[in-house]
Amino acid sequence: MGFETTRPLRFGDCDPSGIAYFPSYLNMLVGVLEDFFASxxxxxxxxxxxxxxxxxxxRLDVTFSNPGFQxxxxxxxxxVAGIGRSSLDLNHTISAYGKVLWTARQRVVATSLDTHQSLAWPADVRAALTHHLETTDAHDPAA
Structure with missing residues:
Protein backbone atom coordinates (compact mmCIF):
# COMPACT_ATOMS: atom_id res chain seq x y z
CA MET A 1 0.00 0.00 0.00
CA GLY A 2 1.90 3.03 -1.27
CA PHE A 3 1.49 6.74 -0.84
CA GLU A 4 0.60 8.87 -3.84
CA THR A 5 0.46 12.62 -4.33
CA THR A 6 0.89 15.15 -7.13
CA ARG A 7 2.94 18.29 -7.57
CA PRO A 8 2.94 20.76 -10.46
CA LEU A 9 6.24 21.39 -12.22
CA ARG A 10 6.37 25.16 -12.01
CA PHE A 11 8.30 27.79 -13.97
CA GLY A 12 10.74 28.21 -11.06
CA ASP A 13 11.48 24.45 -11.07
CA CYS A 14 12.81 24.54 -14.63
CA ASP A 15 15.89 25.75 -16.47
CA PRO A 16 15.56 28.41 -19.20
CA SER A 17 14.57 25.76 -21.78
CA GLY A 18 11.52 24.76 -19.69
CA ILE A 19 13.00 21.38 -18.67
CA ALA A 20 12.94 20.42 -14.98
CA TYR A 21 16.06 21.41 -13.08
CA PHE A 22 17.06 18.29 -11.15
CA PRO A 23 17.74 20.01 -7.79
CA SER A 24 14.10 21.14 -7.87
CA TYR A 25 13.09 17.48 -8.09
CA LEU A 26 15.03 16.73 -4.91
CA ASN A 27 13.42 19.66 -3.12
CA MET A 28 10.00 18.33 -4.16
CA LEU A 29 10.98 14.86 -2.91
CA VAL A 30 11.62 16.28 0.57
CA GLY A 31 8.15 17.85 0.57
CA VAL A 32 6.55 14.61 -0.57
CA LEU A 33 8.36 12.70 2.19
CA GLU A 34 7.09 15.26 4.70
CA ASP A 35 3.53 14.75 3.37
CA PHE A 36 3.97 10.97 3.62
CA PHE A 37 4.86 11.17 7.31
CA ALA A 38 1.95 13.59 7.91
CA SER A 39 -0.41 11.09 6.24
CA ARG A 59 21.46 7.37 0.85
CA LEU A 60 19.78 8.48 -2.34
CA ASP A 61 20.09 6.80 -5.74
CA VAL A 62 18.27 8.64 -8.51
CA THR A 63 17.75 7.54 -12.12
CA PHE A 64 16.41 10.05 -14.63
CA SER A 65 14.58 8.40 -17.54
CA ASN A 66 12.65 11.17 -19.31
CA PRO A 67 12.53 14.94 -19.07
CA GLY A 68 9.82 16.79 -17.22
CA PHE A 69 8.55 20.08 -18.61
CA GLN A 70 7.09 23.21 -17.11
CA VAL A 80 8.06 1.34 1.70
CA ALA A 81 10.63 -1.27 0.71
CA GLY A 82 12.09 -2.05 4.12
CA ILE A 83 12.14 -1.04 7.77
CA GLY A 84 15.19 -1.55 9.96
CA ARG A 85 15.78 -0.71 13.61
CA SER A 86 16.31 2.96 12.72
CA SER A 87 16.34 2.93 8.92
CA LEU A 88 13.57 3.20 6.36
CA ASP A 89 14.05 2.22 2.71
CA LEU A 90 11.75 3.89 0.21
CA ASN A 91 11.25 3.48 -3.52
CA HIS A 92 9.95 6.51 -5.38
CA THR A 93 8.46 6.56 -8.86
CA ILE A 94 7.75 9.95 -10.40
CA SER A 95 5.75 10.15 -13.60
CA ALA A 96 3.75 12.55 -15.74
CA TYR A 97 0.94 11.56 -18.10
CA GLY A 98 1.66 7.86 -17.53
CA LYS A 99 5.38 8.09 -18.40
CA VAL A 100 8.04 7.52 -15.74
CA LEU A 101 10.33 10.54 -15.52
CA TRP A 102 12.60 9.41 -12.71
CA THR A 103 12.92 6.92 -9.90
CA ALA A 104 14.75 7.06 -6.60
CA ARG A 105 15.81 4.63 -3.92
CA GLN A 106 16.17 6.42 -0.61
CA ARG A 107 17.22 5.45 2.89
CA VAL A 108 16.31 7.71 5.79
CA VAL A 109 17.24 7.12 9.41
CA ALA A 110 15.49 8.10 12.62
CA THR A 111 17.85 10.21 14.70
CA SER A 112 17.74 11.96 18.03
CA LEU A 113 17.91 15.71 17.48
CA ASP A 114 19.51 15.99 20.92
CA THR A 115 22.37 13.49 20.45
CA HIS A 116 22.44 13.30 16.63
CA GLN A 117 22.68 9.52 16.91
CA SER A 118 20.38 6.99 15.29
CA LEU A 119 17.51 5.71 17.38
CA ALA A 120 14.98 2.94 17.00
CA TRP A 121 11.72 3.93 15.37
CA PRO A 122 9.17 4.53 18.15
CA ALA A 123 6.57 1.75 18.26
CA ASP A 124 3.73 3.93 16.95
CA VAL A 125 5.77 5.21 14.01
CA ARG A 126 7.04 1.70 13.22
CA ALA A 127 3.47 0.35 13.24
CA ALA A 128 2.31 3.03 10.81
CA LEU A 129 5.29 2.41 8.51
CA THR A 130 4.80 -1.36 8.66
CA HIS A 131 1.22 -0.88 7.47
CA HIS A 132 2.71 0.51 4.23
CA LEU A 133 5.45 -2.11 3.83
CA GLU A 134 5.39 -3.67 0.39
CA THR A 135 6.11 -7.37 0.10
CA THR A 136 7.92 -8.96 -2.80
CA ASP A 137 4.97 -11.31 -3.35
CA ALA A 138 2.73 -8.33 -4.13
CA HIS A 139 4.85 -7.61 -7.21
CA ASP A 140 5.43 -11.20 -8.30
CA PRO A 141 2.77 -12.37 -10.77
CA ALA A 142 3.76 -15.99 -10.07
CA ALA A 143 3.00 -15.62 -6.36
Whole structure:
Protein backbone atom coordinates (compact mmCIF):
# COMPACT_ATOMS: atom_id res chain seq x y z
CA MET A 1 0.00 0.00 0.00
CA GLY A 2 1.90 3.03 -1.27
CA PHE A 3 1.49 6.74 -0.84
CA GLU A 4 0.60 8.87 -3.84
CA THR A 5 0.46 12.62 -4.33
CA THR A 6 0.89 15.15 -7.13
CA ARG A 7 2.94 18.29 -7.57
CA PRO A 8 2.94 20.76 -10.46
CA LEU A 9 6.24 21.39 -12.22
CA ARG A 10 6.37 25.16 -12.01
CA PHE A 11 8.30 27.79 -13.97
CA GLY A 12 10.74 28.21 -11.06
CA ASP A 13 11.48 24.45 -11.07
CA CYS A 14 12.81 24.54 -14.63
CA ASP A 15 15.89 25.75 -16.47
CA PRO A 16 15.56 28.41 -19.20
CA SER A 17 14.57 25.76 -21.78
CA GLY A 18 11.52 24.76 -19.69
CA ILE A 19 13.00 21.38 -18.67
CA ALA A 20 12.94 20.42 -14.98
CA TYR A 21 16.06 21.41 -13.08
CA PHE A 22 17.06 18.29 -11.15
CA PRO A 23 17.74 20.01 -7.79
CA SER A 24 14.10 21.14 -7.87
CA TYR A 25 13.09 17.48 -8.09
CA LEU A 26 15.03 16.73 -4.91
CA ASN A 27 13.42 19.66 -3.12
CA MET A 28 10.00 18.33 -4.16
CA LEU A 29 10.98 14.86 -2.91
CA VAL A 30 11.62 16.28 0.57
CA GLY A 31 8.15 17.85 0.57
CA VAL A 32 6.55 14.61 -0.57
CA LEU A 33 8.36 12.70 2.19
CA GLU A 34 7.09 15.26 4.70
CA ASP A 35 3.53 14.75 3.37
CA PHE A 36 3.97 10.97 3.62
CA PHE A 37 4.86 11.17 7.31
CA ALA A 38 1.95 13.59 7.91
CA SER A 39 -0.41 11.09 6.24
CA UNK A 40 0.75 8.51 8.79
CA UNK A 41 -0.19 10.88 11.61
CA UNK A 42 3.34 12.13 12.24
CA UNK A 43 3.78 15.64 10.83
CA UNK A 44 7.42 16.68 10.87
CA UNK A 45 6.63 19.65 13.11
CA UNK A 46 5.50 17.15 15.76
CA UNK A 47 8.40 14.75 15.16
CA UNK A 48 10.97 17.54 15.22
CA UNK A 49 9.66 19.99 17.83
CA UNK A 50 7.84 17.68 20.24
CA UNK A 51 9.46 14.28 19.85
CA UNK A 52 12.93 15.54 18.83
CA UNK A 53 13.21 12.97 16.01
CA UNK A 54 14.96 13.82 12.75
CA UNK A 55 14.61 11.87 9.52
CA UNK A 56 17.75 12.64 7.48
CA UNK A 57 18.51 10.99 4.17
CA UNK A 58 21.64 8.85 4.36
CA ARG A 59 21.46 7.37 0.85
CA LEU A 60 19.78 8.48 -2.34
CA ASP A 61 20.09 6.80 -5.74
CA VAL A 62 18.27 8.64 -8.51
CA THR A 63 17.75 7.54 -12.12
CA PHE A 64 16.41 10.05 -14.63
CA SER A 65 14.58 8.40 -17.54
CA ASN A 66 12.65 11.17 -19.31
CA PRO A 67 12.53 14.94 -19.07
CA GLY A 68 9.82 16.79 -17.22
CA PHE A 69 8.55 20.08 -18.61
CA GLN A 70 7.09 23.21 -17.11
CA UNK A 71 3.37 22.69 -16.56
CA UNK A 72 3.58 18.91 -16.10
CA UNK A 73 1.57 17.45 -13.23
CA UNK A 74 4.04 15.14 -11.49
CA UNK A 75 2.70 11.99 -9.86
CA UNK A 76 4.78 10.83 -6.89
CA UNK A 77 4.41 7.26 -5.66
CA UNK A 78 6.25 6.13 -2.51
CA UNK A 79 6.60 2.45 -1.63
CA VAL A 80 8.06 1.34 1.70
CA ALA A 81 10.63 -1.27 0.71
CA GLY A 82 12.09 -2.05 4.12
CA ILE A 83 12.14 -1.04 7.77
CA GLY A 84 15.19 -1.55 9.96
CA ARG A 85 15.78 -0.71 13.61
CA SER A 86 16.31 2.96 12.72
CA SER A 87 16.34 2.93 8.92
CA LEU A 88 13.57 3.20 6.36
CA ASP A 89 14.05 2.22 2.71
CA LEU A 90 11.75 3.89 0.21
CA ASN A 91 11.25 3.48 -3.52
CA HIS A 92 9.95 6.51 -5.38
CA THR A 93 8.46 6.56 -8.86
CA ILE A 94 7.75 9.95 -10.40
CA SER A 95 5.75 10.15 -13.60
CA ALA A 96 3.75 12.55 -15.74
CA TYR A 97 0.94 11.56 -18.10
CA GLY A 98 1.66 7.86 -17.53
CA LYS A 99 5.38 8.09 -18.40
CA VAL A 100 8.04 7.52 -15.74
CA LEU A 101 10.33 10.54 -15.52
CA TRP A 102 12.60 9.41 -12.71
CA THR A 103 12.92 6.92 -9.90
CA ALA A 104 14.75 7.06 -6.60
CA ARG A 105 15.81 4.63 -3.92
CA GLN A 106 16.17 6.42 -0.61
CA ARG A 107 17.22 5.45 2.89
CA VAL A 108 16.31 7.71 5.79
CA VAL A 109 17.24 7.12 9.41
CA ALA A 110 15.49 8.10 12.62
CA THR A 111 17.85 10.21 14.70
CA SER A 112 17.74 11.96 18.03
CA LEU A 113 17.91 15.71 17.48
CA ASP A 114 19.51 15.99 20.92
CA THR A 115 22.37 13.49 20.45
CA HIS A 116 22.44 13.30 16.63
CA GLN A 117 22.68 9.52 16.91
CA SER A 118 20.38 6.99 15.29
CA LEU A 119 17.51 5.71 17.38
CA ALA A 120 14.98 2.94 17.00
CA TRP A 121 11.72 3.93 15.37
CA PRO A 122 9.17 4.53 18.15
CA ALA A 123 6.57 1.75 18.26
CA ASP A 124 3.73 3.93 16.95
CA VAL A 125 5.77 5.21 14.01
CA ARG A 126 7.04 1.70 13.22
CA ALA A 127 3.47 0.35 13.24
CA ALA A 128 2.31 3.03 10.81
CA LEU A 129 5.29 2.41 8.51
CA THR A 130 4.80 -1.36 8.66
CA HIS A 131 1.22 -0.88 7.47
CA HIS A 132 2.71 0.51 4.23
CA LEU A 133 5.45 -2.11 3.83
CA GLU A 134 5.39 -3.67 0.39
CA THR A 135 6.11 -7.37 0.10
CA THR A 136 7.92 -8.96 -2.80
CA ASP A 137 4.97 -11.31 -3.35
CA ALA A 138 2.73 -8.33 -4.13
CA HIS A 139 4.85 -7.61 -7.21
CA ASP A 140 5.43 -11.20 -8.30
CA PRO A 141 2.77 -12.37 -10.77
CA ALA A 142 3.76 -15.99 -10.07
CA ALA A 143 3.00 -15.62 -6.36
Missing amino acids: LGFPWKTLIADRRIGVPTV GDELEFDIA
